[in-house]
Amino acid sequence: MQLAKGIEWTTHVCTIIALLPEGKGLSVDALAEFFELPAAYLSKQMQALRRAGIAQSVRGKGGGYRLAQSPDAITLLDIVIAIEGPSPAFRCTEIRQNGPCGLERSECKRPCEIAAAFAAAEQAYRSALESKTLASIMQEAAMNSTPEHMMEIAGWVQRQSS
Amino acid sequence: MQLAKGIEWTTHVCTIIALLPEGKGLSVDALAEFFELPAAYLSKQMQALRRAGIAQSVRGKGGGYRLAQSPDAITLLDIVIAIEGPSPAFRCTEIRQNGPCGLERSECKRPCEIAAAFAAAEQAYRSALESKTLASIMQEAAMNSTPEHMMEIAGWVQRQSS
DNA sequence: CTTTATCCGGATAAAAGATATCCGATTAAG
């Protein structure tokens, strides 16, 4: 069970484009360069963010990506769902309906105890991610960083933005 | 992100072999038939359970699998780790060390806020699974099932066991 | 002892999913 790399990538990207001034954007090429990532693949991940309503894009010369919502309205769970999809990790294939002692379809109206236990665990996972907003992450990061490094990043963003 | 099917399979298998009387076992073929699963692949999953110390096997004629521990000592987390391995789902590739504003290796002694948030979420997931033992699952299942079906399963297990 | 049943591990193959790339469509700017 592995989370897609795109989750780490896009989360980082969100913390960067959150620094953009109103009306500006950052191109995928610039973002890929910032993190030394494959630009074409990062582009695909950013498209997923856009479809999920987390980011918005502007095409054509001078275009790029920016956040579609306020940083305190975007949770880590939103990003995970955007990249990985909403389907739960535990896949119940209803094997209790199989075999010599299989139950009838009609007897399986509700998920069994095993499926329920995994659903509860995933819910705990989701709740933990939902409690972290992009804004809270950025705030924590700012406290653990140096003013110099913050300025360095802010300057780069300003130079690259269009 | 998907959990392996083997997790659903082996969890079900554990609830069945937990019903075995002392000293008896169930063959992979019998278990595969019970759930209509591919026997060869289920065999691989069961080997993983054995390596993790959850199940024990007896070779040769009349052999098979049985639990290596008491059902209330086996948690769902144990089964997940046995099948999926212990490595966390979130893979940090340290991209903050890359690019024009990359940090030095020495500045990255501890995981950042993003990695910490995902680690905390996974910990919540694990804790939820750890709180469910095989015994508790079986007890809940018994309450939601009919006496007839329980007897049907118990009878099948007794007939197939050796 | 021989046969039969069973697990064990490795080698292999097929399917699915994640990762990476390419090129056409679109748009701002000159």
Add this chain to the structure above:
DNA sequence: CTTAATCGGATATCTTTTATCCGGATAAAG
């Protein structure tokens, strides 16, 4: 209108998961 920049969807490659097979080891039973 032309050009350059940029996104967007189709396509290709790689990795992981899923599944199968078979030779060998082990043990019970005839």
